[in-house]
Amino acid sequence: xxxxxxxxxxxxxxxxxxxxxxxxxxxxxxxxxxxxxxxxxxxxxxxxxxxxxxxxxxxxxxxxxxxxxxxxxxxxxxxxxxxxxxxxxxxxxxxxxxxxxxxxxxxxxxxxxxxxxxxxxxxxxxxxxxxxxxxxxxxxxxxxxxxxxxxxxxxxxxxxxxxxxxxxxxxxxxxxxxxxxxxxxxxxxxxxxxxxxxxxxxxxxxxxxxxxxxxxxxxxxxxxxxxxxxxxxxxxxxxxxxxxxxxxxxxxxxxxxxxxxxxxxxxxxxxxxxxxxxxxxxxxxxxxxxxxxxxxxxxxxxxxxxxxxxxxxxxxxxxxxxxxxxxxxxxxxxxxxxxxxxxxxxxxxxxxxxxxxxxxxxxxxxxxxxxxxxxxxxxxxxxxxx
Ligand SMILES: C[S@@+](CC[C@H](N)C(=O)[O-])C[C@H]1O[C@@H](n2cnc3c(N)ncnc32)[C@H](O)[C@@H]1O
Numbered sequence: 001x002x003x004x005x006x007x008x009x010x011x012x013x014x015x016x017x018x019x020x021x022x023x024x025x026x027x028x029x030x031x032x033x034x035x036x037x038x039x040x041x042x043x044x045x046x047x048x049x050x051x052x053x054x055x056x057x058x059x060x061x062x063x064x065x066x067x068x069x070x071x072x073x074x075x076x077x078x079x080x081x082x083x084x085x086x087x088x089x090x091x092x093x094x095x096x097x098x099x100x101x102x103x104x105x106x107x108x109x110x111x112x113x114x115x116x117x118x119x120x121x122x123x124x125x126x127x128x129x130x131x132x133x134x135x136x137x138x139x140x141x142x143x144x145x146x147x148x149x150x151x152x153x154x155x156x157x158x159x160x161x162x163x164x165x166x167x168x169x170x171x172x173x174x175x176x177x178x179x180x181x182x183x184x185x186x187x188x189x190x191x192x193x194x195x196x197x198x199x200x201x202x203x204x205x206x207x208x209x210x211x212x213x214x215x216x217x218x219x220x221x222x223x224x225x226x227x228x229x230x231x232x233x234x235x236x237x238x239x240x241x242x243x244x245x246x247x248x249x250x251x252x253x254x255x256x257x258x259x260x261x262x263x264x265x266x267x268x269x270x271x272x273x274x275x276x277x278x279x280x281x282x283x284x285x286x287x288x289x290x291x292x293x294x295x296x297x298x299x300x301x302x303x304x305x306x307x308x309x310x311x312x313x314x315x316x317x318x319x320x321x322x323x324x325x326x327x328x329x330x331x332x333x334x335x336x337x338x339x340x341x342x343x344x345x346x347x348x349x350x351x352x353x354x355x356x357x358x359x360x361x362x363x364x365x366x367x368x369x370x371x372x373x374x375x376x377x378x379x380x381x382x383x384x385x386x
Pocket of ligand 1: 171173174175176198199200201202203204205266267268269272294295296297313314315316328
């Protein structure tokens with residue numbers, strides 16, 4: 001059976017996510033919207049998408065779609081949605097509502113009316129009244145009103161998949177894991193590549209690369225795995241079909257299958273580097289990384305191997321003066337060029353003025369520039385070649 005789904009993604013990276021998803025499952029009717037991907041895929045591949053996507057934030061199963069212009073329409077639409085297929089009578093639920101456009105009511109009103117419609121549907125079918133639990137529901141129903149288009153869906157991932165569960169050292173300016181994974185895709189990173197992150201902070205980029213090298217699904221860690229999909233009883237058998245695959249990946253984490261240290265994680269701060277070691281170890285991929293205290297302004301003096309790809313997240317300048325940032329970006333790119341020509345480097349920054357000035361004054365080739373939101377911070381991802 002084919003089902004309609006939508007994924008929330010980091011704005012700006014929709015096409016990168018689409019490319020990844022199309023490698024995991026055959027997608028049909030994909031539509032790209034800001035921060036969103038709508039598509040149709042085989043139902044039985046849902047766990048595979050949730051397990052293996054490194055770039056999706058949340059995934060939703062669309063239950064119904066209708067035009068709705070007032071609260072009565074919304075009540076009717078939700079009451080006609082067969083939610084009992086996914087919510088057992090003794091399970092708790094919550095409605096999360098959102099809206100886009102001008103309406104005479106709030107999203108709290110939508111949640112209230114939709115919640116009542118769910119309860120009324122159960123009662124009218126002769127089923128026990130399902131309990132509401134707003135803090136920790138078994139099943140989360142999303143009601144989204146985009147202008148007059150209502151989408152009722154089931155949150156399949158609960159918390160955002162970017163919360164991997166391996167991060168134990170929180171760098172003050174940590175990069176979102178899903179963006180790190182998308183940047184690795186933009187760099188065309190392959191498991192056999194030598195990767196350099198010369199300003200690695202807490203090591204998010206090399207840790208994500210380590211997961212790819214060891215073929216470890218990013219949902220593996222901590223309590224997050226337990227939350228995914230299992231609560232939705234009618235989909236549990238789908239999850240069990242992939243559980244064995246996930247268990248085998250667990251062995252790869254615990255059982256340190258030999259892998260060469262092909263990622264270089266460099267930072268000027270020993271403290272951050274200690275944190276990066278903790279994070280990579282917690283993810284079971286520290287055996288794929290060489291950690292180096294060093295200065296990104298003189299990469300050629302610290303790094304012997306010529307990297308195949310460079311992916312990095314330099315400081316944005318909240319704590320640094322503009323001219324110091326210019327200097328850092330300039331020497332990062334020129335010392336990288338000294339290592340070799342033809343190296344692809346991908347970096348993300350919100351210091352766009354600095355990046356643009358420096359790119360004008362160096363002979364690295366600008367291949368692509370992508371506007372993205374890093375959380376709420378407007379940034380650009382630059383893809384360049386030395
Ligand atoms: C935005 S943070 C990187 C965060 C990292 N991507 C993460 O997810 O944790 C930038 C890092 O660059 C480092 N840095 C600043 N100047 C540097 C230099 N000259 N050489 C190497 N690292 C530097 C800082 O210590 C900081 O950890």
